[in-house]
Amino acid sequence: MAVVFKRPHALRDVPMHYCPGCTHGIVHRLIAEVIDELGIEGKTIGVSPVGCTYNNYEYFNCDMQQAAHGRAPAVSTGIKRVHPDNVVFTYQGDGDLAAIGTAEIVHAAARGEKITTIFINNAIYGMTSGQMAPTTLLNQVTTTTPYGRKPELHGFPIKVCELLSTLDGAAFIERVSMHNIKNILNAKKAIKKAFQVQMANKGFSLVEVLSSCPTNWGLSPEKALKWIEEKMIPVYPLGNFKGKDLEV
Amino acid sequence: MGEKLLMKGNEVIAEAAIRAGCRHYFGYPITPQTEIAHYFAKKMPEVGGTFIQAESEIAAINMVYGAAGAGARVMTSSSSPGISLKQEGISYASGAELPAVIVNIVRCGPGLGGILPAQCDYFQAVKGGGHGDYKMVVLAPCSVQELYELTVEAFNIADKYRILAMIMGDGILGQMMETVEFRDKEEIYEADKSSWATVGTRMERDHNVITSIYIDPEVLERHNQKLQAKYRLIEENEVRCEVYNCEDADVIVAAFGTVARIVKNVIKMAAKEGIKVGLIRPITLWPFPVKVFEKYAEVPKAFLSVELNAGQMVEDVRLSVNGKRPVYFHGRMGGMIPTQQEILDKIKEILK
Amino acid sequence: MSQQEIIIAGFGGQGILSAGRLLAYAGMLEGKNVSWLPSYGPEMRGGTANCHVIISDDPVGSPILNSATALIVMNGPSLDKFENLVVKDGLIIADSSLVQRKPNRNDVKYSGIPATQIASDMGNSTYACIILLGKLLGSTGIVSKENFENALKKVLPEKYHHMIPDEMKALEIGMKY
Numbered sequence: 200m201a202v203v204f205k206r207p208h209a210l211r212d213v214p215m216h217y218c219p220g221c222t223h224g225i226v227h228r229l230i231a232e233v234i235d236e237l238g239i240e241g242k243t244i245g246v247s248p249v250g251c252t253y254n255n256y257e258y259f260n261c262d263m264q265q266a267a268h269g270r271a272p273a274v275s276t277g278i279k280r281v282h283p284d285n286v287v288f289t290y291q292g293d294g295d296l297a298a299i300g301t302a303e304i305v306h307a308a309a310r311g312e313k314i315t316t317i318f319i320n321n322a323i324y325g326m327t328s329g330q331m332a333p334t335t336l337l338n339q340v341t342t343t344t345p346y347g348r349k350p351e352l353h354g355f356p357i358k359v360c361e362l363l364s365t366l367d368g369a370a371f372i373e374r375v376s377m378h379n380i381k382n383i384l385n386a387k388k389a390i391k392k393a394f395q396v397q398m399a400n401k402g403f404s405l406v407e408v409l410s411s412c413p414t415n416w417g418l419s420p421e422k423a424l425k426w427i428e429e430k431m432i433p434v435y436p437l438g439n440f441k442g443k444d445l446e447v
Numbered sequence: 448m449g450e451k452l453l454m455k456g457n458e459v460i461a462e463a464a465i466r467a468g469c470r471h472y473f474g475y476p477i478t479p480q481t482e483i484a485h486y487f488a489k490k491m492p493e494v495g496g497t498f499i500q501a502e503s504e505i506a507a508i509n510m511v512y513g514a515a516g517a518g519a520r521v522m523t524s525s526s527s528p529g530i531s532l533k534q535e536g537i538s539y540a541s542g543a544e545l546p547a548v549i550v551n552i553v554r555c556g557p558g559l560g561g562i563l564p565a566q567c568d569y570f571q572a573v574k575g576g577g578h579g580d581y582k583m584v585v586l587a588p589c590s591v592q593e594l595y596e597l598t599v600e601a602f603n604i605a606d607k608y609r610i611l612a613m614i615m616g617d618g619i620l621g622q623m624m625e626t627v628e629f630r631d632k633e634e635i636y637e638a639d640k641s642s643w644a645t646v647g648t649r650m651e652r653d654h655n656v657i658t659s660i661y662i663d664p665e666v667l668e669r670h671n672q673k674l675q676a677k678y679r680l681i682e683e684n685e686v687r688c689e690v691y692n693c694e695d696a697d698v699i700v701a702a703f704g705t706v707a708r709i710v711k712n713v714i715k716m717a718a719k720e721g722i723k724v725g726l727i728r729p730i731t732l733w734p735f736p737v738k739v740f741e742k743y744a745e746v747p748k749a750f751l752s753v754e755l756n757a758g759q760m761v762e763d764v765r766l767s768v769n770g771k772r773p774v775y776f777h778g779r780m781g782g783m784i785p786t787q788q789e790i791l792d793k794i795k796e797i798l799k
Numbered sequence: 800m801s802q803q804e805i806i807i808a809g810f811g812g813q814g815i816l817s818a819g820r821l822l823a824y825a826g827m828l829e830g831k832n833v834s835w836l837p838s839y840g841p842e843m844r845g846g847t848a849n850c851h852v853i854i855s856d857d858p859v860g861s862p863i864l865n866s867a868t869a870l871i872v873m874n875g876p877s878l879d880k881f882e883n884l885v886v887k888d889g890l891i892i893a894d895s896s897l898v899q900r901k902p903n904r905n906d907v908k909y910s911g912i913p914a915t916q917i918a919s920d921m922g923n924s925t926y927a928c929i930i931l932l933g934k935l936l937g938s939t940g941i942v943s944k945e946n947f948e949n950a951l952k953k954v955l956p957e958k959y960h961h962m963i964p965d966e967m968k969a970l971e972i973g974m975k976y
Contacts, residue, residue: 277513
C-alpha cells in the first residue's frame with residue numbers, strides 16, 4: 200500500500216495539546232518536514248519559549264532546551280557559540296518575542312547570531328487567556344483591552360519583520376501566513392530558506408508566521424483563518440523583507 | 448607551583464576560569480568587576496573561546512543557561528545590581544540543574560547604592576535571591592590566591608553536582624593586587640554530560656531536554672525532592688571553613704572574605720592585651736559550616752559576627768550556636784570598613 | 800615582624816597607582832608578602848587617587864591601611880587627608896613642586912623634593928613619582944634597587960623598556976636627594 204501521508208521523523212509520536220483550529224501544530228509540522236528534508240535532525244537544537252508552546256520540546260525529536268519568557272534568543276546564542284556547527288532554532292510567540300523578550304531578539308539579530316527564529320504572531324496572548332499582545336490590532340478586543348485596543352491608551356502594533364530588517368546582522372526576514380494551503384506551502388519554503396541561511400553562516404534568520412487563535416479570538420477555526428486574511432494581513436503584509444536572493 | 452605573579456583579583460578570577468577549562472563567558476559591564484570582562488575579551492580569542500558583551504545581565508545569564516545546557520564550562524560575572532537582574536536566570540538554571548559559575552563582586556545597596564565594598568548580598572546568595580526552593584554553592588575567598596583556587600573549585604563543584612556555584616567577593620578583593628601562584632595543571636572534574644546535554648542527537652539516542660517546567664504536581668514534587676536530596680549531599684561533602692585560634696578563645700569572631708583579614712589583625716592586637724580572640728571563617732557560605740560552630744559553641748564566652756552589612760550571616764551563626772552562647776553583631780554599611788580598633792572595642796565591650 | 804605600610808596619594812594621572820604597583824612587585828621579588836589596594840570609583844576619573852601598599856615578612860592581614868609607616872603625597876589635599884595616619888617616627892615624602900605646605904606634625908620625618916620640577920627638567924614629568932619612590936628606597940631600604948629594576952622589567956610592557964634607564968636615573972636622584 201502506498202504511503203501518502205506520514206509523520207515527519209523530526210516530530211515525536213505524541214498527541215499535541217493545542218486547541219482545535221490552532222495553527223501551532225501545522226507550523227511544528229512544517230519545521231519538522233524542513234529538518235527532515237535538510238537531514239539535520241541529529242545536529243539540530245531547538246529552544247522552546249514561554250506561552251502556549253512552552254512544552255513543544257516534547258514534540259520535536261531533536262535536542263531541546265526550554266527558555267525563560269523572552270530569553271530564547273539569548274539561550275540559543277549560548278548554545279550556538281558552544282556548538283557553531285549545529286543548527287539552532289527558537290520558536291517564540293508574540294508576547295515572548297515582541298514584549299518581554301524584545302531586547303533579546305533585537306540584539307541576537309544585531310549580532311548576526313547564526314540562529315533561526317520562528318515567530319508566531321497571532322495578535323493575542325493565548326496561554327494566559329487572551330490578553331493584549333504587542334501585535335494586537337487596533338480596536339481588537341482582548342481581555343485586557345475590553346473596549347478595544349486604543350492607540351492613545353495602548354499604543355500601536357509592533358511590526359517585527361519591518362523592525363528587525365533594519366539591522367545589518369539580520370540576513371533573512373520573511374512574513375508568511377497559515378490562512379490557506381497556498382500560504383502554508385509558502386511558509387514552508389520560507390522556513391526552509393531560513394534554516395539554510397543559518398547553515399550557510401549568513402547571519403540571523405527569522406520567519407514571522409501569522410497564525411490563528413480561535414479560542415481567544417472567539418471565532419470558529421474557519422472564521423479565524425478568514426480573520427487572518429481580512430484583518431491581519433492588511434496590517435502585517437506578507438512577503439520577504441530581507442535576504443530573498445541570498446545564495447544558500 | 449609556577450612563578451609568583453602580582454595580579455589583580457578580578458583578573459585572577461578570569462585567568463583561573465580559563466585554567467579550569469572555561470571557554471565561554473557572557474557578561475555586562477558593571478563596576479567594580481569589569482576587569483573580569485576585559486581579561487576574557489583579550490584572552491578568549493587566544494584560547495579559542497567565546498566572549499560576548501551581552502545586551503543585559505538578563506541576556507548574559509540566559510546565554511550561560513544555553514551554553515551550560517549545551518555541555519560547556521561557562522561563567523558570568525557581575526556586581527550586586529546586575530546579580531539582581533540575573534535572579535530569573537539563576538532560578539531557571541537551578542531548576543534545570545545546569546552547572547555554571549557566577550561571580551558577584553558585591554557593592555553597596557540597596558538600589559544603585561554605591562560601588563564600594565559590601566557583603567549585603569549574603570541573604571540573596573545563600574537564601575535564594577530568585578524564586579523557588581533552590582540553592583547555589585557560595586564560595587567566599589579572602590585573598591587573591593584564594594580567588595584563583597576557589598574559582599577552579601567552583602567549576603568542579605558545579606560539574607560534579609549539576610549546580611550553580613557563586614564566587615562572592617567585594618571590591619577590595621576584586622581591585623587589590625596580591626601574589627598569586629598558579630599550578631602547572633589544574634585538576635578538572637570530568638563530568639559525563641552525555642545523558643542530558645543538548646549537543647545534537649546525531650540520530651543515535653533519544654533527544655535530551657533541558658527544562659525547569661513540570662506542570663504535573665506529583666512530578667514537580669519529585670523533582671524538588673531530588674534537588675533537596677542533592678543539596679543535603681552537598682551539605683555533607685562540600686563545607687569549607689577556616690578555624691583560627693579558636694581553642695580557649697574568649698570570643699570567637701565569625702567573618703568571611705575581606706572582613707576575616709581585618710579580624711586576623713584584631714586577633715594580634717587583642718593578644719597583646721591578653722584577650723584571646725578566635726576566628727571562624729566560612730569559606731562556603733552555603734553550605735554553611737554549621738558543624739564547626741556546633742563544635743565550638745561552648746568554647747568562648749560569646750560569638751561576634753562582623754560583616755559589611757546590617758546583620759545577615761549573624762542569623763546563620765545564631766542558628767548554628769543554637770542559644771548555647773550569646774551571639775553579637777558588628778557591621779558597617781555603605782562601603783565603610785570597620786577599623787581593627789573598633790572591632791577590638793566591640794570585643795572588649797562584650798567581655799565587660 | 801617587620802611590616803611596611805605605604806600610602807601613595809595624589810591626582811589621577813600622576814602615576815600614583817603604577818608607582819604603588821612597582822613597589823609591591825619589587826617587594827614580591829624580595830620574597831616578601833605584599834598587597835596593593837587602589838582607591839576605586841568616581842575619583843578615578845581625574846580626581847584624587849591613592850593606593851595602599853603593604854610589604855611584610857608575614858602574610859598580609861587586612862589590605863586596608865588604618866595607619867602608614869610611610870606616606871608619599873603628590874598634592875596638597877592628599878597631605879591634608881593622610882598626614883594623621885602616619886605613625887610616630889614615620890616618614891612623609893612630598894613633591895614640593897606641588898605640595899605648598901609642610902606637615903603640621905613634628906613627630907615624623909619629612910622630605911620635600913621638587914620631584915615634578917626635576918622630572919620635567921629630565922624631559923618627562925611622569926618620572927616624578929619614581930623620584931619620590933627613590934627617596935623612600937633610600938630612606939628605608941624597603942626594597943633593593945636591583946629588585947626595583949626587575950619590577951620595572953616585569954610591570955612595563957616591552958615597548959616601554961627603553962625608558963628603564965631613565966627611570967632608574969630618576970630613582971637614583973631620589974635616593975640621593
